[in-house]
Amino acid sequence: MRKWGMVALAAMLGGCASSSSEITPAYVSPVMYQQYTCAQLAQEAQAVSTRAAALSGAQDQKRTNDTIATTAAVVIFWPAAFFVGGDKQTAAELAQMKGQMVAIEQSANTKKCGIQFQGPRPPGT
Numbered sequence: 145m146r147k148w149g150m151v152a153l154a155a156m157l158g159g160c161a162s163s164s165s166e167i168t169p170a171y172v173s174p175v176m177y178q179q180y181t182c183a184q185l186a187q188e189a190q191a192v193s194t195r196a197a198a199l200s201g202a203q204d205q206k207r208t209n210d211t212i213a214t215t216a217a218v219v220i221f222w223p224a225a226f227f228v229g230g231d232k233q234t235a236a237e238l239a240q241m242k243g244q245m246v247a248i249e250q251s252a253n254t255k256k257c258g259i260q261f262q263g264p265r266p267p268g269t
Contacts, residue, residue, distance in 0.1 A: 163207050164200035167235050169242035174250040182257035189248045189259065196241035203234050 177185060245261070252259045 162203070162235055164203040164238060167203065167238050167242065169246050170236075170239040172240070172243035172247040174247040174254070177248055177251035178254075180251065182252065182255055182259065185248055185252045185255070185257055186259050189245065189252070189261070192241055192244045192248065196238060196245065199234055199238040199241060203238055206234060 177188070180188065249259075249261045252261075
């Protein structure tokens, strides 16, 4: 019986949402931004950053909710495991936003726009 409990616990933990910081950027080609002016790149970076911040908050809330449900399932009541929802849709959109930000930064650097980006550096810069 204990063996089955460990298997169930492993299955529940596998479905937990990822932290927003663990989600890697999806590849987005900087070519889609090559026709943008520096002002347009700055405006697009602001819009993408705002959306990514909102998605990060939502993703981290999902992670918190899944952690609480998993803890309740293990310690108190196993049917709580059914509330562990995972993170597929929000995580995919967040990865896309992160990828867009990398592509915007690469385009801005190529054009020597002088836009200051904060956060992790994209590969090759």
